[in-house]
Amino acid sequence: MMILTVKILPGGRKECSIEVMNQESILSVKRMVARELDVPVHLQRLVFRGKTLSDGSALNDYNIGPNTKIHLVVRKPESENDPLSTSKIGTSTEFWEKLRSKLCKHFSQEDAEKVLHQYKLQFSSDLSNLSLGDIERLALKHENKDTDQAGPSS
Template sequence: MMILTVKILPGGRKECSIEVMDQEPILSVKRMVARELDVPVHLQRLVFRGKTLSDGSALNDYNIGPNTKIHLVVRKPETECDPLHTSRIGTNTEFWEKLRLKLNKHFTNDNAEKILHQFKMGFSSDVCNLSLDEIERLAISKENKDGHTDQAGTSR
């Protein structure tokens, strides 16, 4: 185990220290940073010695050792382009409407809307923090439940 310092740029007033393994995947580091600095994974760009760290790589791929400082550049969210922004998550879908109706049975309309908004924010955050492998597993499990083919292309 080693300690890694992550400093937000520009300004650099905010930073955190995280405990990692030298073979820790960059995506895992981003998840730790998300918890410590409250910056969603999809808005993070980690930089070491001028190089952007790739999610598919590990710390040791960049020769990052103990007591190293890496920089975090926070991307600005583009709400009109970001399909996972809470303002764009299924505003008129059947699921959200059913959930809204259920909430309205137990809460005032204003409180139901607040709860629904909080739920959407949590959902958005959870989806943004999924790795590509996790998304692929979800898609495959859904495909298999629907009676389609598995990864090898054979019918189930």
């Protein structure tokens, strides 16, 4: 276990200390910060040495050790003009309807809507955290899959 200090930028007047393991995921750290500083996970961007920390990575991936200070940049809450707003992300697409249908088989209508809303928030957060390199890797992976499905050329 180690102590990590998280300081809100800009201003840095507010900070918290959390106890974490060095292999703790960034998403887990964000959840702890959300409890301590009352900042929703989807509005958090954690930064260490100028680099944004990816939710899918762990602290040790960035060589973050004991008594390290990382910075928290709080995103503005979504607005109606935000293309990544949960109210804009696939509001009536086939995917969301199929997911809603599946959730309703396992949850009450009210709970299914809550789960769907949380999923959309996480999806929005994940999407906004993608780097240009991440997008390029996704495109190349998709391109390779299309090429493999086309079969050998003659």
